[in-house]
Amino acid sequence: MTTARTIDCHTHVLTEEAMRLLAKQSPKVAPKLTNIDARGGTLEIDGKVVQHPIPREIWDLGLRLRDMDANDVDVQVLSPNVFTFFYGHEVVLTQACAAI
Numbered sequence: 001m002t003t004a005r006t007i008d009c010h011t012h013v014l015t016e017e018a019m020r021l022l023a024k025q026s027p028k029v030a031p032k033l034t035n036i037d038a039r040g041g042t043l044e045i046d047g048k049v050v051q052h053p054i055p056r057e058i059w060d061l062g063l064r065l066r067d068m069d070a071n072d073v074d075v076q077v078l079s080p081n082v083f084t085f086f087y088g089h090e091v092v093l094t095q096a097c098a099a100i
Contacts, residue, residue: 005074014043014058014081018100022084025096029086033059043083050083 014031023030028046035042040053057064058081068076086094
């Protein structure tokens with residue numbers, strides 16, 4: 001008999017590596033974390049606060065994995081943070097960011 005797996009099918013991610021890659025595409029709209037503490041921080045894009053607080057598990061993969069273990073989650077289906085779709089910006093930028 002196989003053991004059932006727990007899958008979290010609605011979770012978002014914005015890793016520090018993705019933020020660096022997005023900054024290379026467009027420093028103006030690059031995601032920036034500020035006011036970081038043990039629980040989270042503030043996400044700014046294009047100089048505007050878009051989410052406060054943003055949970056630390058969005059970018060802290062070690063914390064995310066510990067949280068998954070603590071809640072018996074085996075797998076997560078990851079989606080980009082919605083603010084990195086860059087709606088309203090030029091198409092070339094949104095395509096490049098979607099590829100990241």
